[in-house]
Amino acid sequence: MDSALTTIGLPIALGIVMFGLGLSLTLDDFQRVARQPRAVAVALGCQLILMPLVCFGLVKLFDLPPLLAVGLMLLAASPGGTTANLFSHLFHGDVALNVTLTAVNSVIAVVTLPLITNFAIAHFDLGDSVHLPFVKVVEVFAIVLVPVAIGMVVCAKASGWAQRMDKPVRIASALIMTGLVLSILLDQRGNVADYLADVGVVAATFCAISLVTGYVVPRALGVPYDQAIASSMEVGVHNATIAIFVAVEILDSTEISVPAAVYSIFMFVFAALWGLVLTKWLARTAQPA
Numbered sequence: 369m370d371s372a373l374t375t376i377g378l379p380i381a382l383g384i385v386m387f388g389l390g391l392s393l394t395l396d397d398f399q400r401v402a403r404q405p406r407a408v409a410v411a412l413g414c415q416l417i418l419m420p421l422v423c424f425g426l427v428k429l430f431d432l433p434p435l436l437a438v439g440l441m442l443l444a445a446s447p448g449g450t451t452a453n454l455f456s457h458l459f460h461g462d463v464a465l466n467v468t469l470t471a472v473n474s475v476i477a478v479v480t481l482p483l484i485t486n487f488a489i490a491h492f493d494l495g496d497s498v499h500l501p502f503v504k505v506v507e508v509f510a511i512v513l514v515p516v517a518i519g520m521v522v523c524a525k526a527s528g529w530a531q532r533m534d535k536p537v538r539i540a541s542a543l544i545m546t547g548l549v550l551s552i553l554l555d556q557r558g559n560v561a562d563y564l565a566d567v568g569v570v571a572a573t574f575c576a577i578s579l580v581t582g583y584v585v586p587r588a589l590g591v592p593y594d595q596a597i598a599s600s601m602e603v604g605v606h607n608a609t610i611a612i613f614v615a616v617e618i619l620d621s622t623e624i625s626v627p628a629a630v631y632s633i634f635m636f637v638f639a640a641l642w643g644l645v646l647t648k649w650l651a652r653t654a655q656p657a
Contacts, residue, residue, distance in 0.1 A: 383515045384544060385609050388450050388537035390519015391530045392467055404465065404595070410586045411469050411599035416476065418585070419578055419603060420444045420484050426577075430570040434492035436563070438619075439627035440571065441488035442611050445481040446628075447473035449607035451636075459643035461597030469602045474516070478509045481614070498619045508614065544609070563626050571631040572638070579604035579642045597646055605639055608632045 423444035427437040453466045482505040489498055523530040582603030586596040608628040615625035 384537070384540060385450060385607070386513070387515035387519045388534075388540070390516040390521075391523050391534055391537060392450070392453065392519075394520065394523060398468070398471060404468075406589070407462075407465055407586065407591050407595040407599065408468060408472070410589050410591055411465075411582070411602055412473060412476070414582055414585055414599065414603045415448065415469075415473055416480055418581065419574075422577055422581070423574055424488070426570050426574050432570055433566055434494055435498075435621060435623045436567045436627055437492055438485065438488045438494060438498070439611075439615060439621075439624040440567065440574065440631070442481070442485045442615060442624065443606055443608060443628040443631055444574070445477065445484035446606045446608065446611040447477045448602040449605050449609070451639075452601040452605035455601040455605060455639045455643055456598045459597055459601075459647050460594060461601060462592075462594045463598065465595050465598040466602055469598070470607075471516075473602075474509075474513070474607075477610075478506055481505060481610075485614075498621060498624070500614070500618060504618050505614070508610075508618065563623075564630065567627050567630050571627055572634045575604060575631055575634045575638050576642075579638060583642075583646065597643075600642065600646070601639060604642070605635055606631070608635070 420441065423441055426432075427440055432440065448466070448470045450470065452470065453463055455461075456466045457463050482500050482502045485500045489495055489500065519530075579600050583596045583600035586599045587593070591599065606628075608631060611628035612625045615621055615628065
């Protein structure tokens with residue numbers, strides 16, 4: 369991938385995305401964990417434990433090539449993205465819960481992301497060619513959480529401006545994601561057909577399972593309908609920008625970033641379709657909890 373894109377464009381893109389997250393955050397979003405422990409615990413359990421296990425099972429079942437398998441596991445370990453908040457809003461989910469989950473998981477991922485990714489690297493015997501040092505991940509999250517902190521300060525000091533900028537920054541984040549996906553696919557254009565053949569089906573399957581699981585498990589455990597929608601979008605809509613950044617900047621492998629790019633293509637389409645299913649069909653049978 370072009371060096372200017374990776375050394376300048378990608379960090380700026382990630383900074384804008386995380387600043388946008390900060391604009392929608394307050395300290396109360398972290399305190400909500402204590403007020404809504406069941407919804408938060410169930411959603412995080414799906415994100416941090418269940419879906420990485422499902423992802424590992426899928427990459428083994430589909431016999432994914434090692435670098436692509438590590439890339440999809442890296443994506444599975446990445447926290448939810450700010451776009452999850454938008455989908456949750458569109459389909460009547462508890463957006464405040466989305467914000468809380470995104471904030472909390474973005475912090476927890478400092479530990480879980482390298483653990484899950486390094487497990488995949490070791491399992492697929494790639495330790496001689498790629499390695500994800502914990503210190504590097506801490507540095508990355510320290511850097512990306514600075515824009516979050518700045519956004520939170522702006523939100524606290526100039527809430528009116530932050531509210532006005534919320535939608536434009538969300539749109540910018542979506543455009544940035546689209547640009548990153550297109551850049552990766554363009555950079556790997558000679559292998560795109562092979563990559564799509566290798567990872568397309570498993571990425572689409574993982575995305576669909578993530579969205580459905582994120583709703584079904586919370587509902588089965590007594591989480592209210594609107595919070596289950598929020599959980600579904602949070603579990604299914606990842607912050608692929610972080611996954612791409614780690615793959616390209618730390619692991620120095622554009623190929624490892626491909627699953628996140630391919631997943632993103634399905635993610636937007638499937639989240640929209642699943643949202644319609646939730647609001648047009650499941651809402652009729654959902655009983656308030």
